[in-house]
Amino acid sequence: MQKIRWGVLGCGRIAKKFASDLQYVQGAELVAAGSRSHHIADEFSKEFGVAHIHDGYEALVNDKEVDVIYVATPHGLHHQHALLCLRHQKAVLCEKAFAMNSRQAKEMIDAAKEENVFLMEALWSKFTPQYEIVQQIIKKGELGEIQSMFANFGFIPMQPYPSRLYEPALGGGSLLDIGIYNVFYVLSVLGRPDIIEASMTPAHSGVDEQCAATFRYNNGAIAQLFSTFSSNLATEADICGRKGRIRLTPRFYNPTTAVIEFYSGRTDSKEIIPHHSEPGFGYQYQARHVCECLRQGLTESPVMAHADTLLIMETLDRIRHAAGIRYEAD
Ligand SMILES: NC(=O)c1ccc[n+]([C@@H]2O[C@H](COP(=O)([O-])OP(=O)(O)OC[C@H]3O[C@@H](n4cnc5c(N)ncnc54)[C@H](OP(=O)(O)O)[C@@H]3O)[C@@H](O)[C@H]2O)c1
Numbered sequence: 481m482q483k484i485r486w487g488v489l490g491c492g493r494i495a496k497k498f499a500s501d502l503q504y505v506q507g508a509e510l511v512a513a514g515s516r517s518h519h520i521a522d523e524f525s526k527e528f529g530v531a532h533i534h535d536g537y538e539a540l541v542n543d544k545e546v547d548v549i550y551v552a553t554p555h556g557l558h559h560q561h562a563l564l565c566l567r568h569q570k571a572v573l574c575e576k577a578f579a580m581n582s583r584q585a586k587e588m589i590d591a592a593k594e595e596n597v598f599l600m601e602a603l604w605s606k607f608t609p610q611y612e613i614v615q616q617i618i619k620k621g622e623l624g625e626i627q628s629m630f631a632n633f634g635f636i637p638m639q640p641y642p643s644r645l646y647e648p649a650l651g652g653g654s655l656l657d658i659g660i661y662n663v664f665y666v667l668s669v670l671g672r673p674d675i676i677e678a679s680m681t682p683a684h685s686g687v688d689e690q691c692a693a694t695f696r697y698n699n700g701a702i703a704q705l706f707s708t709f710s711s712n713l714a715t716e717a718d719i720c721g722r723k724g725r726i727r728l729t730p731r732f733y734n735p736t737t738a739v740i741e742f743y744s745g746r747t748d749s750k751e752i753i754p755h756h757s758e759p760g761f762g763y764q765y766q767a768r769h770v771c772e773c774l775r776q777g778l779t780e781s782p783v784m785a786h787a788d789t790l791l792i793m794e795t796l797d798r799i800r801h802a803a804g805i806r807y808e809a810d
Pocket residue numbers: 489490491492493494495514515516517520521552553554555557575576577602604642643644650656657
């Protein structure tokens with residue numbers, strides 16, 4: 481099996497979880513870490529046994545022994561950092577939110593195409609076994625036509641929270657940080673909404689402290705999505721059809737449990753997803769997929785395609801437009 485050599489760009493919180501999960505990916509090796517600070521890169525490298533420590537991101541993208549770079553900086557910097565990697569012929573797995581807006585996302589995708597280099601959004605939930613099980617139930621029609629969805633994601637950031645959560649230049653706000661999971665899940669079941677209504681409560685810095693959106697569809701379906709930094713929510717999702725519904729809980733984007741209930745005839749409800757049998761945080765599935773794509777010489781994932789990312793970004797733009805959330809990058 482061809483070994484895929486990974487580098488991490490930005491050694492923050494999620495980079496550590498991802499680095500830890502790479503140990504469960506056969507044929508993958510974390511060989512390099514780039515940080516703005518030598519001290520941080522050094523600590524990261526010691527913790528994860530990384531061979532190449534780079535002061536700054538330029539040095540990382542020039543490392544000839546790196547095949548693919550995981551961009552783990554705040555979303556306001558993804559455009560700049562993904563382009564830096566792509567222009568140096570490095571494949572990229574870029575954290576969510578992929579960019580600040582669809583214009584930036586398109587520029588990143590265009591650059592990947594020009595350079596003929598792999599680029600994928602790290603929407604890890606799509607690669608978990610739970611996601612596939614739920615999709616199969618819906619596709620088989622077990623729930624009937626889906627008429628409504630509810631998805632909420634909320635937490636109160638613990639001190640000291642990362643500056644990126646509230647800093648406008650870094651893409652702060654609940655929508656791009658966590659509301660994106662609501663958007664991803666609703667799109668994956670109901671598709672592109674025909675109408676979007678949205679409103680938000682501004683935080684002290686002007687970014688959205690909380691954001692509520694309603695998606696309306698010409699076939700009558702409605703979805704309600706809510707994200708917040710001011711309360712700890714259940715972070716559950718309900719997918720409701722004419723025959724039954726699924727509740728994904730407790731974290732719908734990587735649930736341990738999905739309960740399916742039928743309205744009539746059958747009174748049973750069943751727990752369809754057992755607790756994780758694999759160790760790790762759940763990021764190993766997407767990393768495995770990226771390795772497989774690279775071994776096959778692909779420049780785009782067939783699972784998390786560029787069009788999927790553009791649809792998410794375009795939908796986030798529409799929500800922001802309706803709710804009055806603006807960034808300098810717009
Ligand atoms: N998939 C998931 O489950 C998940 C979970 C959490 C976050 N995320 C995403 O991952 C990204 C990073 O989130 P995080 O929680 O890891 O953030 P974080 O802890 O603040 O780490 C971000 C890292 O980016 C680098 N960085 C470069 N320029 C920066 C700047 N101007 N300000 C702050 N940091 C800067 C820093 O690394 P160096 O100092 O080493 O250069 C920093 O440690 C975000 O886009 C977020 O949405 C995804």
